[in-house]
Amino acid sequence: KAGVTQTPRYLIKTRGQQVTLSCSPISGHRSVSWYQQTPGQGLQFLFEYFSETQRNKGNFPGRFSGRQFSNSRSEMNVSTLELGDSALYLCASSLGDGRDNEQFFGPGTRLTVL
Amino acid sequence: GNSVTQMEGPVTLSEEAFLTINCTYTATGYPSLFWYVQYPGEGLQLLLKATKADDKGSNKGFEATYRKETTSFHLEKGSVQVSDSAVYFCALSQGGKLIFGQGTELSVKP
Numbered sequence: 001k002a003g004v005t006q007t008p009r010y011l012i013k014t015r016g017q018q019v020t021l022s023c024s025p026i027s028g029h030r031s032v033s034w035y036q037q038t039p040g041q042g043l044q045f046l047f048e049y050f051s052e053t054q055r056n057k058g059n060f061p062g063r064f065s066g067r068q069f070s071n072s073r074s075e076m077n078v079s080t081l082e083l084g085d086s087a088l089y090l091c092a093s094s095l096g097d098g099r100d101n102e103q104f105f106g107p108g109t110r111l112t113v114l
Numbered sequence: 115g116n117s118v119t120q121m122e123g124p125v126t127l128s129e130e131a132f133l134t135i136n137c138t139y140t141a142t143g144y145p146s147l148f149w150y151v152q153y154p155g156e157g158l159q160l161l162l163k164a165t166k167a168d169d170k171g172s173n174k175g176f177e178a179t180y181r182k183e184t185t186s187f188h189l190e191k192g193s194v195q196v197s198d199s200a201v202y203f204c205a206l207s208q209g210g211k212l213i214f215g216q217g218t219e220l221s222v223k224p
Contacts (some may be wrong), residue, residue, distance in 0.1 A: 023143070033211065043203065043214040055210050090157055093123075103155035103212060107148075 002027065006045050006104035012112045021109045023091030025072050031055075031096025032074040033103060034066060037088040046089075049074050050096045076098040077110075086113045116141040116164035117206050120215035127194055127222050135189040135218045137178075145206040147171075147180055152217070160201070161180045161189075173183040177214075194222045 005024045013019050025032050031054075034046040047054040049068035066076040072093075078085055088108045094101035121136040139147065146165045150158040162171030167182035176191045187204060199222045204215040 005156075027201075031210070035212075042216045043212075045211045045213070048210055056209060058211070092158075092212075094210075100212075102148075102160055102163065104160070107155075107157045 004104055006091050006106040006109050010110045013081050015081055017081050021089055023074045025093030026104055028036055029093035029095055030072055031094045033092045034076050034089045039050045046061050081113045083113050116213050118204050118213055118215035119204055122202050122220050123219035125220050129222055129224050130193045133191040135186045135202055139185050139206050148205045149178055149189050150203045178188045192209055196222045196224055198222050
């Protein structure tokens, strides 16, 4: 079974631009979660989507948004990029139908904001 | 709110040494607990998990026991290898989202 895939793997943007990251979950998984990883703040939860609906949200500004499609693929968008948005963005998928389903992570997208 | 605290790294060990990485948590209720490992340039891989008190998770020689009385989930391995060099994250599950500790970098020297 193919794992979680994320595209692109690397991105360089400048301040003020916007960016869209993509995540394809493991086949059969209906939940997709996004996390931001930085050296200073560590791993922080952004949001979770299940059956095309946002089910859970972390404490990030409205510039961070996401969506999920009917095939469970998900995208996250960051508008008006700031230097502090430079991070590794990780996507994780799970079955989503249980309280503590295991989450399987993709390799991440490394975003650099100049 | 819920939180996870791990021992600070980096931890440097010689091959075949015993490993312990401490993890304690604060949570309401009884969350599931996880250890994830991250190799350089990669995403997170689930190493092991435990879903209730006194459960022992194990995988690839690593073990951790869910201790409710001490709110701990320490990671142990009897004999580490150079290939175990990575960053290890302890995490708890809260309503479907994972709350992570700050990570502990492990470096194993031959």
